[in-house]
Amino acid sequence: MDKRLNIGVLISGRGSNLQAIIDGIDRGEVAAQISVVISNEPGAYGLKRAGTHGIPALVVNHRDYENREAFESRLIEILKEYGVELVVLAGFMRVLTPTFLKAFPMRVVNIHPALLPAFPGVGVQEKAADYGVRFSGCTVHFVNEGVDAGPIVAQAVVPVFPTDTGEILADRILKMEHQVFPKVIHWIAEGRVHVEGRRVFVDGAKVDEEIAFIEPSL
Ligand code: GRF
Numbered sequence: 001m002d003k004r005l006n007i008g009v010l011i012s013g014r015g016s017n018l019q020a021i022i023d024g025i026d027r028g029e030v031a032a033q034i035s036v037v038i039s040n041e042p043g044a045y046g047l048k049r050a051g052t053h054g055i056p057a058l059v060v061n062h063r064d065y066e067n068r069e070a071f072e073s074r075l076i077e078i079l080k081e082y083g084v085e086l087v088v089l090a091g092f093m094r095v096l097t098p099t100f101l102k103a104f105p106m107r108v109v110n111i112h113p114a115l116l117p118a119f120p121g122v123g124v125q126e127k128a129a130d131y132g133v134r135f136s137g138c139t140v141h142f143v144n145e146g147v148d149a150g151p152i153v154a155q156a157v158v159p160v161f162p163t164d165t166g167e168i169l170a171d172r173i174l175k176m177e178h179q180v181f182p183k184v185i186h187w188i189a190e191g192r193v194h195v196e197g198r199r200v201f202v203d204g205a206k207v208d209e210e211i212a213f214i215e216p217s218l
Contacts, residue, residue, distance in 0.1 A: 004190035005032040008084035010075070010092040011039045015046020016174065017090035018110055018183050022053050024182030031189040035082040038075060038096055056082070058064060072100040079104075086188060089143065090181070093122075096146055106195055108143040109188070111181045115139060115155055115174045120148035125173060126166025135171060135216040136160050139179045140184045142195060151200045153193060156180045159215045 018037065019082060024030035031201075036053050037050035037057045050057035058078060065071035071094075080103070089096075089110040101108060114124040116139040128136040137157040144150035156176035160169055187193050192203040 005085055005185075006035045006103070007032045007081045007086045007088050007185065008082060009034055009037045009050075009088045009090050011037060011044055011046040011090050012041045012093040013044050013046065013091050015044065015049045015090065017177055018046045019049050020178035021088065021090070021185060022049065022055070023181050026053075030182050030186040032086070032185055035084055036078065040071075040092070046091070056071050068094075069096050069099045072097060072188070076100060076103045083135050086185070088181075088185060095147060096143060101143065103147060109153065109184065110141055110143050110150070111177050112141065112148050112150070113141045113170065113177065115157065116141060116144045116148055116152060125170040129160060129164045129166050129169045132162065133160050134181060135172060135213060138173050138180060140180055142200070151195050151198050153184050153187075153202070154180050157213055161212070 009021065011018055021032065023031065023067055025032060025034065034055050037046065039047050039057070039059055040062045042059045042061055047057040047059070060071065060074050060078065062071045065074065085107065087104050087108040089108065096108065112120070114128055115135065115137045118133070119128050125136070135157050137155055139152055140154045141148070141152045142150040156179065158172045158176055187202050194201045
């Protein structure tokens, strides 16, 4: 069997993206293996999901550490111990400092439930719905020192309707997240993803120059 990319997944909650990655791996669609799942929140449901699949699931509670650096040093220590080559942030609600990023340069990916650079930060599905945008979606990006600011690997677009609540929109976006995130991890695992400045190239990616979305439809 080909060598699989060793990934470590950091979570803070529900872990539905973690589940999508686990399922993608189980179906043979993602050439990676999850060596460890770490949550900063002891009650995170994602820990149970990892446990069910026999994946080591650890808690590193940031509240137990004096500062961000100490917390991140512990994360780095564990991730290195498990031989992690790519760090996947799947609903991890802590901002990472250069201390962490230097340990995994351009080897940290995050999923964000909006079309960056619009709506960085938290609570963004509600913000997008309230703003009245006609489209939103999700973004998978490499993590740099800014918040939700790193080079973008992939985005998926969904329509936003004036009747949407943040919750309705979040559900619509989440379905896309579950498709896009495992795929990006697979592309990275296959060595097809290259970053040049802000631009990210995916070898062999399908292109469709004609694609366009109009909402409301014409
Ligand atoms: C997702 O909406 C993701 O985009 C954001 O946090 C949420 C995590 O959901 N970063 P889950 O824990 O993967 O279900």
